[in-house]
Amino acid sequence: MKRFRIGLTKKKDLTGLLYISPFLVGFLVFFLIPMVQAVVFSFSELKIVPTGYTTTFVGLENYRKILFVDPDFVPIFVDTIINTIVNIPAILIFSFFIAMVLNQEFFGRSFVRMVFFLPVILSAGVIIKMEMNDIMNQAMVQEASFMLGGEQFLNLLLQLRLPPGFIRYIVAVVNRIPLVIEASAIPILIFLAGLQSVPVDLYEAADVEGITAWEKFWMITFPLVSPMILTNTIYIIIDSFTSYRNEMVVFIGENAWSRGGYGVSVSMSMLYFLAIAVILGIIVAILSKRVIYIK
Numbered sequence: 001m002k003r004f005r006i007g008l009t010k011k012k013d014l015t016g017l018l019y020i021s022p023f024l025v026g027f028l029v030f031f032l033i034p035m036v037q038a039v040v041f042s043f044s045e046l047k048i049v050p051t052g053y054t055t056t057f058v059g060l061e062n063y064r065k066i067l068f069v070d071p072d073f074v075p076i077f078v079d080t081i082i083n084t085i086v087n088i089p090a091i092l093i094f095s096f097f098i099a100m101v102l103n104q105e106f107f108g109r110s111f112v113r114m115v116f117f118l119p120v121i122l123s124a125g126v127i128i129k130m131e132m133n134d135i136m137n138q139a140m141v142q143e144a145s146f147m148l149g150g151e152q153f154l155n156l157l158l159q160l161r162l163p164p165g166f167i168r169y170i171v172a173v174v175n176r177i178p179l180v181i182e183a184s185a186i187p188i189l190i191f192l193a194g195l196q197s198v199p200v201d202l203y204e205a206a207d208v209e210g211i212t213a214w215e216k217f218w219m220i221t222f223p224l225v226s227p228m229i230l231t232n233t234i235y236i237i238i239d240s241f242t243s244y245r246n247e248m249v250v251f252i253g254e255n256a257w258s259r260g261g262y263g264v265s266v267s268m269s270m271l272y273f274l275a276i277a278v279i280l281g282i283i284v285a286i287l288s289k290r291v292i293y294i295k
């Protein structure tokens with residue numbers, strides 16, 4: 001009797017499916033039906049009644065209202081996308097830099113790591129209430145503006161003869177320093193795991209060949225951590241677009257519960273979801289071609 005054998009590639013594929021199987025089961029059981037229902041609601045007039053809700057099919061009327069009648073949706077929608085695109089490189093660069101620092105051997109490294117992971121621990125309870133009321137955020141923004149956002153800082157950038165577009169980007173990032181730090185906790189952890197997974201013997205071989213630290217970074221570290229760059233980019237996009245302080249998320253919620261536009265708010269959510277999917281698809285298609293995996 002011939003024994004059934006599975007090749008190494010097939011085993012890796014099955015292992016990957018095993019890891020994502022909880023997500024697949026959860027999606028099919030808990031999310032698929034609500035998503036189909038949301039699509040139906042977006043083409044309907046949804047009214048809440050004592051016995052539940054009623055729907056009346058209106059076709060594309062909800063989409064016409066939010067795109068051509070509502071004066072707030074399109075500006076908020078565009079601003080949200082622009083702000084997220086500005087935040088992605090800033091969070092990636094900051095997270096990667098801090099992960100590189102935390103990966104070094106120095107006294108008190110465990111304490112410093114804890115400090116940078118505190119935003120994850122503190123993103124609950126009374127802290128989140130204070131942030132929603134802009135108490136902490138305003139204080140941190142004022143401090144950052146005093147240190148880096150003033151006229152002297154702008155003059156310094158101008159004296160460096162940097163391109164105007166790059167200067168505008170730096171100023172925009174400086175104004176978001178508190179948000180960048182808070183959003184960097186999980187990406188730092190992911191980058192740190194990637195840095196620690198790089199084989200040590202590669203660095204040892206590079207030392208034997210006399211390669212400088214700068215060359216080791218670009219020839220070994222950066223290429224082998226590229227999968228984490230893709231992972232963090234996806235995480236940052238989703239986290240930014242679904243954040244509780246995201247202006248578009250707040251606007252959709254207010255439209256549903258304050259203005260009574262349940263069907264219209266679902267249509268807003270569907271357009272928002274489609275925009276996120278398109279942005280993710282474009283970025284993944286670009287970055288995935290430059291990712292290097294260790295085999």
